[in-house]
Amino acid sequence: MAQITNPGLYNFQVFSPNEIARFSTAIEDIQSGASDGIVIEGLLSPEEARRMSAQFKAMVRESPHDQIYHPTSFGHVFGATLMESDLDHYFRRAALARQAFEQLFLHRFESLVFGTLSRLTSRYGIHLSVHQHNQVFAPASMRILEPGYASLEAHIHQEFPMYFPSYQAISSQLDLSTELSFYIVLQKPDAGGELVLYDLQWQNTPPAMLQQNVFLTGARSEDLEPYDQMLLGLDAGDMILFPANRIWHKVAAVTGREFERITIGGFLAQARDVEEYRLFI
Numbered sequence: 555m556a557q558i559t560n561p562g563l564y565n566f567q568v569f570s571p572n573e574i575a576r577f578s579t580a581i582e583d584i585q586s587g588a589s590d591g592i593v594i595e596g597l598l599s600p601e602e603a604r605r606m607s608a609q610f611k612a613m614v615r616e617s618p619h620d621q622i623y624h625p626t627s628f629g630h631v632f633g634a635t636l637m638e639s640d641l642d643h644y645f646r647r648a649a650l651a652r653q654a655f656e657q658l659f660l661h662r663f664e665s666l667v668f669g670t671l672s673r674l675t676s677r678y679g680i681h682l683s684v685h686q687h688n689q690v691f692a693p694a695s696m697r698i699l700e701p702g703y704a705s706l707e708a709h710i711h712q713e714f715p716m717y718f719p720s721y722q723a724i725s726s727q728l729d730l731s732t733e734l735s736f737y738i739v740l741q742k743p744d745a746g747g748e749l750v751l752y753d754l755q756w757q758n759t760p761p762a763m764l765q766q767n768v769f770l771t772g773a774r775s776e777d778l779e780p781y782d783q784m785l786l787g788l789d790a791g792d793m794i795l796f797p798a799n800r801i802w803h804k805v806a807a808v809t810g811r812e813f814e815r816i817t818i819g820g821f822l823a824q825a826r827d828v829e830e831y832r833l834f835i
């Protein structure tokens with residue numbers, strides 16, 4: 555069961571995969587503000603999540619996957635993201651990441667994610683994002699929060715295009731004001747690692763907070779400390795979808811000693827020219 559602290563702060567619907575048909579307008583509802591997000595409990599079985607986590611730990615030690623496994627202040631990231639400045643490099647790494655995710659999910663990562671998201675909307679198709687020359691954006695990355703490391707510090711997705719020029723490649727085709735974030739938990743930490751949603755939304759953000767030099771730093775999380783908070787601690791196999799461009803959030807540091815928090819997820823936003831959401835990171 556997902557552990558939710560202060561559940562009254564935001565309006566989340568929590569349900570199991572066999573109830574998904576009742577949430578066939580979840581994406582539209584999050585977009586309109588009628589909902590603040592959903593959690594699907596047990597999208598993967600605990601055994602599937604355990605097998606993937608074990609295989610992942612072996613995978614990152616070997617070439618070529620060690621090339622897309624990077625240390626960060628919170629632990630590691632596995633994959634490619636548009637925070638890097640060289641787009642050709644990004645697309646090469648994105649191809650490697652997609653192949654690795656398919657290997658981990660026994661060739662059903664994209665079908666699982668796209669199939670699940672498609673069932674959460676009655677209006678939009680869900681697709682990959684493709685750049686010129688058929689270069690495919692990565693639909694996800696993996697985040698590994700390790701015991702003894704920092705939080706994935708407070709941020710909001712409206713910031714990314716302001717600071718990272720590679721975002722132009724995606725903002726030319728997608729309306730990033732509609733951006734949502736999803737992730738699936740592959741391994742739950744023994745303590746900590748909750749998603750923290752602050753009672754501060756984009757439209758009320760004090761302009762002084764938007765400084766690139768505090769992006770993803772602890773100083774930003776300190777600025778947000780006074781705001782009320784809702785915490786979501788998900789189990790291995792659960793999936794979340796939430797408006798990461800509207801609600802300031804962070805992932806709390808892992809305070810347990812043994813298990814890393816391992817998630818796989820990405821972003822999606824509405825295409826500018828057709829009724830489609832497309833994934834990227």
Ligand SMILES: O=C(O)CCC(=O)C(=O)O
Nearest residue numbers: 697735737798805817819
């Ligand atoms: O838990 C994760 O994998 C990252 C969550 C997050 O910060 C985001 O989606 O923006």
